[in-house]
Amino acid sequence: MILEEISLALQAGRSKLVVEKVNAALAEGIDASTILNEGLLAGMNVVGEKFQKNEVYVPEVLVAARAMNKGTDILKPLLADAGAEPLGRACIGTIQGDLHDIGKNLVRMMLEGKGIEVIDLGVSVDPETFINTAIEKNCDIICCSALLTTTMGHMKDVCDLATEKGIREKVFIMVGGAPVTQAFCDQIGADCYTSDAASASDKAAEFLRAKKA
C-alpha cells in the first residue's frame, strides 16, 4: 500500500522516491494528514527507534530527515488549508559559544517528525535570543544543546532569564548534549534532560499532549 511505501522510502532516505510517492498518494485522493501521519511520521518513528537502539547511525538519520523534509514540503500548504494544527512550537539552538550543531539538527528533525513546529535559532545562541524568541513567537518549549563543558553553564542563564522575564512557568526548558546530565539539568533548574534526539522528541510530544489535554 502506498503509505507503507512512503514510510519505507523515507526509512531508506530516498528523497526523490518519497516525493514521487507522496504525489502519487495525493493523486489517489488520500488526504494530507493521513499521508503525514501514516506515511512520513510512521517512517520517521521507525528511524528514531532504530537510532535509539544503535541500529542506524547519524548519516542514515540525516538522509531520512532530509527525505521527510522533502515530503512535508509538499504537504505543508495542504495541511495549512485543512487547518491541521502543529502539536506545539519550540525554539532550538546550541548554547552561546558552542558551534557543534549536528546533534541539535537531529533533535530539530526529530521534533519536526513529531509534528512540532520548530524555530531553529542556529548556533551560539545567547540567552536573550532564546527568551525573546520564546516570548515573541509564543513557544511552548525552549531546547538548548551543548557539547562544550566550557559554555554549557549558559544554559543556567537561559533558565534564570526565563524567570526574570516572567515566562518560567509557561515555557518547558529542555537541555541535552554530550556533557549534559540529569544532575546538571536539576542543578540549573531546567525541566527536562534527555540523552538523545529521539527521546527528546518523545518527551517534547508527551509534554505538549499533556498541556493540550
Ligand code: B1M
Ligand atoms: Co568539537 N569538541 N570542538 N568540533 N567535537 C568535541 C565536543 C570534544 C568532546 C572533542 C574532544 O576533545 N574529545 C571537545 C569538547 C571537550 C569538552 O568540552 N569537554 C571538542 C572541542 C574541544 C572543540 C573545540 C574547542 C576544538 C578547538 O577548536 N580547539 C572547537 C570548539 C568550537 C566551538 O564550538 N566554539 C571544536 C570544533 C569542532 C568542529 C567545528 C570541528 C566540529 C563541529 C562541526 C559541527 O557540529 N557542525 C567538531 C566535532 C564534530 C566534534 C566531535 C568530534 C563530534 C560531535 C558530534 O557532532 N557528535 C566531538 C567529539 C565527540 O563527541 N566524539 C567534539 C555527533 C552528534 C550526533 O552527537 O552532538 O552529542 P551530539 O548529539 C547527540 C546527543 O548529545 C543528543 O542528541 C544527539 C544524538 O541523538 N543531544 C541532545 C544533543 N543536543 C541535545 C539537546 C537535547 C536533547 C538531546 O534537548 C534539547
